[in-house]
Amino acid sequence: MAIFTRAPKAEPILGQNRLVAALLGLLTWFIGLLFFFPLFWLVLNGFKEESVANASPTLIFDPTLDRFSEVTEANSGLLSFAEAFGNSFWIVLISTVLVMILAVPAAYALAIRPMRKWRDVLFFFISTKFLPIVGVIMPIWIIARDLNLLGTRTVLVVLYTAMNLPLAVWMLRSFFAEVPKELIEAAQIDGCSLLGQLRQVILPIVAPGLAATALLCVIFAWNEFFFAIQLNPTGASTMPVWVNSQQKFQGQFLAGLSAASVLATLPVVVAGWVAQKRMIRGLAMGAIK
Amino acid sequence: MATAVISHEEEVRRLQRREGWRRRLPILPALLFTIAVTQIPFLFTLFYSLTDWRIDTVDPRQFIGVENYTSLSGDKFFLDAAWVTVKMTVMAVLGSLIVGTGLALLLDRKFFGQGFIRTLLITPFLVMPVVAGFMWKTQMFNATFGVINWVLNTVGIDSIEFATKYPLASVVVVLIWQWSPFMMLIILAGLQGQDASVLEAARVDGATSWGTFRQITFPQLRPFLELGTLLGAIYLIQVYDHIEVIVGGQPGAKNLPFYIAQRSIGGGNRFGLASSYSIIVVIASIIIANIGLRVLSGLLEDDS
Numbered sequence: 001m002a003i004f005t006r007a008p009k010a011e012p013i014l015g016q017n018r019l020v021a022a023l024l025g026l027l028t029w030f031i032g033l034l035f036f037f038p039l040f041w042l043v044l045n046g047f048k049e050e051s052v053a054n055a056s057p058t059l060i061f062d063p064t065l066d067r068f069s070e071v072t073e074a075n076s077g078l079l080s081f082a083e084a085f086g087n088s089f090w091i092v093l094i095s096t097v098l099v100m101i102l103a104v105p106a107a108y109a110l111a112i113r114p115m116r117k118w119r120d121v122l123f124f125f126i127s128t129k130f131l132p133i134v135g136v137i138m139p140i141w142i143i144a145r146d147l148n149l150l151g152t153r154t155v156l157v158v159l160y161t162a163m164n165l166p167l168a169v170w171m172l173r174s175f176f177a178e179v180p181k182e183l184i185e186a187a188q189i190d191g192c193s194l195l196g197q198l199r200q201v202i203l204p205i206v207a208p209g210l211a212a213t214a215l216l217c218v219i220f221a222w223n224e225f226f227f228a229i230q231l232n233p234t235g236a237s238t239m240p241v242w243v244n245s246q247q248k249f250q251g252q253f254l255a256g257l258s259a260a261s262v263l264a265t266l267p268v269v270v271a272g273w274v275a276q277k278r279m280i281r282g283l284a285m286g287a288i289k
Numbered sequence: 290m291a292t293a294v295i296s297h298e299e300e301v302r303r304l305q306r307r308e309g310w311r312r313r314l315p316i317l318p319a320l321l322f323t324i325a326v327t328q329i330p331f332l333f334t335l336f337y338s339l340t341d342w343r344i345d346t347v348d349p350r351q352f353i354g355v356e357n358y359t360s361l362s363g364d365k366f367f368l369d370a371a372w373v374t375v376k377m378t379v380m381a382v383l384g385s386l387i388v389g390t391g392l393a394l395l396l397d398r399k400f401f402g403q404g405f406i407r408t409l410l411i412t413p414f415l416v417m418p419v420v421a422g423f424m425w426k427t428q429m430f431n432a433t434f435g436v437i438n439w440v441l442n443t444v445g446i447d448s449i450e451f452a453t454k455y456p457l458a459s460v461v462v463v464l465i466w467q468w469s470p471f472m473m474l475i476i477l478a479g480l481q482g483q484d485a486s487v488l489e490a491a492r493v494d495g496a497t498s499w500g501t502f503r504q505i506t507f508p509q510l511r512p513f514l515e516l517g518t519l520l521g522a523i524y525l526i527q528v529y530d531h532i533e534v535i536v537g538g539q540p541g542a543k544n545l546p547f548y549i550a551q552r553s554i555g556g557g558n559r560f561g562l563a564s565s566y567s568i569i570v571v572i573a574s575i576i577i578a579n580i581g582l583r584v585l586s587g588l589l590e591d592d593s
Binding site for chain 1: 392400415419424429554564
């Protein structure tokens with residue numbers, strides 16, 4: 001924890017002079033707004049008529065919710081909004097639950113009761129992240145085809161679990177490592193069973209870390225596109241594939257695509273806003289601590 | 290009763306073994322799952338890469354040794370894609386690292402609305418890559434409706450169709466937009482871990498801002514910069530979504546992952562050849578990973 005608590009009155013590196021400080025504050029505001037501008041524009045376009053969106057950029061228009069209702073109600077027969085949302089919801093939920101079921105015992109074993117060579121095991125998990133997806137996509141496609149799993153939710157559940165597992169072990173280990181050993185020993189001396197130790201001592205301390213890790217898995221799984229489009233491009237597919245299908249090859253689609261993008265992005269962006277600090281702390285601490 | 294006599298040492302060893310397995314057991318499910326889904330398919334890829342397998346013909350798969358690999362040096366498409374991969378990864382990692390460090394330094398000060406601006410700056414990282422690609426392509430880069438070109442027009446410059454004219458740069462800009470926030474947060478964690486008394490001492494000794502940054506802050510930030518580089522490289526070497534959405538099939542910004550998918554399951558059906566491309570990407574990644582993990586294991590050293 002020490003790494004994040006900073007002594008009071010630490011001088012910032014930039015701007016010790018008051019005028020410079022004020023100017024730097026303004027600059028930060030300007031850059032922050034500039035970074036966010038494309039998203040702001042995307043949201044605006046979602047509320048426009050197609051004819052307004054497909055014209056010279058303007059800030060003045062009559063906002064309408066029609067695009068949102070159009071994209072959610074449209075059904076081309078391949079993948080509707082309701083189907084994609086439902087598929088994404090279940091695939092992300094089940095894969096994240098599986099990741100946690102597999103990762104929590106592993107992280108616990110690596111952090112609290114380390115065996116010999118635990119570091120090698122941890123590095124093995126991380127190193128699987130270095131195996132680019134293209135290194136395995138062909139055999140996976142063939143195996144999925146032979147098992148009749150192409151175009152199913154199952155194949156994505158399995159792959160998203162594998163995709164997020166190394167990261168989850170990595171993050172969770174650092175959260176478990178923060179549990180003071182003395183607390184566990186004290187509980188053991190008091191005759192607390194392993195399950196009791198887990199429930200009463202360890203869980204309360206690591207609960208925020210568990211939540212942050214699960215959330216990061218949710219974000220990565222929700223946004224995943226490559227596996228989804230390659231292995232499951234139609235009816236059983238997910239939100240990124242649905243957004244991709246809103247690009248039309250004829251007629252105007254910009255406003256509709258914007259509305260669809262907002263709907264697909266919003267759940268994860270809001271979740272990320274809520275948990276921003278803890279998530280990255282877990283990532284950074286995984287390596288540093 | 291001779292059988293009951295077990296030496297003390299043997300008993301201890303037996304208990305230690307049992308204890309060892311009890312400690313290893315919780316790791317096994319995760320380990321076996323990871324091996325089954327990532328390592329075993331990789332062995333298949335290795336095998337395919339030694340064959341001339343084309344899935345679209347009825348010809349049987351033939352073992353051709355390293356022929357796929359020896360043909361790579363003359364394979365213009367492969368070399369182009371490999372070069373694009375290198376350029377794209379290096380530019381995106383360095384770009385987001387530099388922008389992210391700048392943002393972190395700006396954010397690491399007290400000012401009105403700090404939390405709000407940080408939240409705005411984080412948002413690009415949370416956005417679905419497909420959405421980020423579409424948004425930039427149709428609403429920022431586009432020659433007729435794009436905001437960037439609208440700004441250019443008002444200052445008297447003609448519209449440019451960025452995604453067609455500069456496909457690689459367009460993809461890299463979007464990647465930097467998405468990954469700078471990630472780098473920023475990692476570096477911010479490093480900045481906030483600094484010892485304030487050391488900074489204060491430097492100031493009392495009359496060190497300039499730049500001197501303090503170079504001699505005190507930068508060395509302390511190094512592990513965080515290295516971590517950012519490593520994690521960024523892992524993800525950015527296998528970019529697919531942005532390329533698919535922003536430039537699609539057009540040449541100039543196809544990296545190896547995109548090209549491999551196109552030549553195999555994407556309809557090209559050259560499974561043997563494409564597998565050899567995959568193996569090259571994996572070898573390159575292993576080299577980067579080894580350098581990176583060596584650095585990180587240095588960080589883990591005093592934690593044993």
